[in-house]
Amino acid sequence: MSDTDLTRNDVNGAAETSAAEAHTHEAHTAADKGDAGYDKALKARHIQMIAIGGSIGTGLFLGAGGRLAQGGAGLVLAYAICGIFAFLMVRALGELAIRRPSSGAFVSYSREFLGEKGAYITGWMFFLDWATTVMADITAVALYMHYWSLFKPVPQWVLALIALAVVFVLNMMSVKMFGEAEFWFAAIKVTTIIAFMVIAIGAIIFHAHTGTAADGTAYTAGFHNITNYGGFLPQGLTIVFSLTLGVVYAFGGTEMVGVAAGETADAQKVLPKAINSMIVRIFVFYVGSVLLMALVLPYMAYSSAESPFVTFFSGLNVPYAGDIIQVVVLTAALSSLNAGLYATGRTLRSMAIAGSGPRFAAKLNAHKVPFGGIMITSALGLVGVVLNAVLAEDAFNVIMDLAGIGIAGTWGMILVTHIAFMRRVRAGQETRPAYHMPWAPYSDYISLAFFAIVVVSNFWSESGRKTLALFGVVIVALVIGWFAVRGRIKANLLDSMLDEEQN
Template sequence: MENQNHHFHDLYERERGLNRDLKTNQLTMIAMGCAIGTGLFLGSGLAVGTAGPSVLISYMIGALIVLLLMGCLAEMTVAHPTSGSFGTIAEKYIHPYAGFIVRYSYWIANVLAVGVEVSAIAVYMKYWFPNVPGIVWILLFGGVLIYVNATSVNTFATFEYWFSMIKVSAIVLFILLGAYVLFGASDQPGIGSENLVNDGGFLPFGWWGMWVAIFISLFSFLGTELIAVTAGEAKDPDVAVPKALKATVFRLSTFYVLTMAIMLMIVPWKSAGVDKSPFVKVMEILNIPGASGIVNFIVLTAALSAMNSQLYASTRMIYSLSRGKYAPAFFGRVSKKGVPTNALTVSTLGIVVAAVVSALVPGTSYAVMMGISMFGAIFTWLMVFVSHLFFRRKWKQMGGRKLPVRMIGFPYLTILGGVLLLSLMITTWFTQFKIMLQFGIPWLIFLSAAYFIWKKTNAMHHATNDALQLSGSDVNLDK
């Protein structure tokens, strides 16, 4: 028991070095900002087109999965507030192999997502500057956000706070304006609750369409797990993490369900996201000038926010891997301001890839990037549920302290969350999202091979060192 406790303490100590400066409100806004992406502002057309009005149920079930996920994550994060987060926890409570594949999958997911976001930013900037090449915006915004992340964690958090504030304010404003259009300007034709049952009823694509749309809804919530990563730099993780997680899940669930309901009542589901954003349509109904430009600015902010958070997350993951000796020690060093700048540098690969792809082969390469990125994020969520099953049992066995937050309904709700998520992942094989497993499964095979090669090389290295030390001892004895 004592050796086991000592082992866990060593795993925690190895990731020390980062500054604990993040406050609760910053943690909440960071997670919300990362989760509120461009898809919502552009109308969530894909989810609506898959399920019709029943997408509201899809988002509710998606929110339930996230609620279960956050419950598991809150308990484990309070116990181990490290930047390696769910990766370090998987290493501690399942096996080093689990920690290896979780952290590298999450790292590559965020690295490639950074590239996708910065490429989208280049497209949004063409609205105002149609003649400027996209690579200019990729390099410009990429450079700015690298500087923000390299300065200090407080600088990153401040930028992310205000990025998120713009997006959250836009959603609240949309909900208020949408409610006014629905209840204060009801003379508008084709607007009202009847849109929820027109054109094929509430379930135009049956229960299958509703089920597939749950998976799509999960992409709206990706990023909430970032709170667990920021816990390694939180001032008081025992208080900040549970509070931030609860606030994030509640607000996101409310925002998404209300926004989707208003969108569906204002814009008939068959045209949602087809011709223009519902955000634009509401502002046009109210005669607000420059509607398209305002929405483009909000979408640009959403992309910048997501990119900023993804760059942070990928930096902390490779830092954690380095401190665990699963990546070169070079990436585990921190600057005087407590920033792992070498880890940040390697995590900008997504920006480099985006710039190269933008210049050479736009189209096909992004399918690979998106496939691995989607898989890495969802696979990480699944492993959080698996890790929690191991964590609770071992934490109790080793006599761990009483935690300020505990996942209710253990182990049934933990298993429910994991089964729902795994079922949805398998479902993607029979949908247009098949690409996720097509690239995700080979990725896991590649990582597994890399782990066992690393393990064998590491074992040989230790054996050689032991032999040299023994040889040296023999020489000294002879003398």
């Protein structure tokens, strides 16, 4: 029996066991032809680090600085609330992925439960998410490089182009190479955050000097950085709500674990551990880090132009500390960029095989990598290079807001797909895996409402209205695109249900 056959037999469908034949069950599994040809070379340690690396990127290492400068310590609330809903979304995705691991992930699941129109919306929303994230990541790399005087004469767009080229080459290699790169990228990020937290706690305990204001005022670490500068909500609660889209962007990538499941051996055992540990990582790494940032420096000491980690370590006057952290945050941006090209390549291939994406995206190279989809995303990444040339100062925030809407849309479609799955469960057509989303489908509806509120809340800011207007253009393009491709959709992409008895 081939590896593909084994995969089809092992993954979950609807399993029923009779009392008379407790040792035998009949597995009903929908196999997606879009998963054919991939190399299942990712191991447990790769998945664990991809789950970590996907959820820790430029949103924390760069974006948190600007958001702290606007919202102060109240930003902690935004991270905590968004983190809870991000975890619920991943649990919903995890239930579907354990039932049937697929490199098409939520696109493939939408195809199964919502039909090709659902797969089309989910796939292109996810592509918008990561295509814009790729632009944000190359922008972050360019901003990081300008930290050093050696690179300041180099135009920002040139540095962005170099970053895109380097990661493009890395993604064209085998999936194992991607897994190894992401493993070490993530290890560096986690080590850095832990080091920051330990040193920050020490600085708070000993009220260490952490910097100097423009007027010569010395900053020291401690709770007074909150109490003496406007309290927990120095700019009010409204600004915290307006920052939630950026926080959703920060958590973008948590869904990456679902994509990687399709190229993982023994996904049913690996995924639950990776997903369950995510809520701990969110509260320790994100909420904990942001709280400590608010305690070691006043909120107005941070800036959108510099990583808050660099701001802190540079303020300690430790020799080369700022340079070392800058290298780390540069690694974080490259990690996120690496993951973005990986995910969009797989998603575009699933859509191309269905007929709802460019045919070129369906191609695999000799390393079993979907080079067509990766090349398309990289080509669109060049738009980010242009934005860096035209909007050098505002490029990151403009792109980040649009990516945030794409992420919220993707997560929303994952939840809608899970709701459709739950309807089949209630109808007796499906059996839930032992590992499933808690309190579903009510948790699905509450999470959907939250992400909708996050998107709509942008209407109350000028920049948010511009982002919503741009997103409206995207919606119109999606509608036009659907009518253009619906005539060539392959409705039989999902194989007929396979009925086999297994002992």
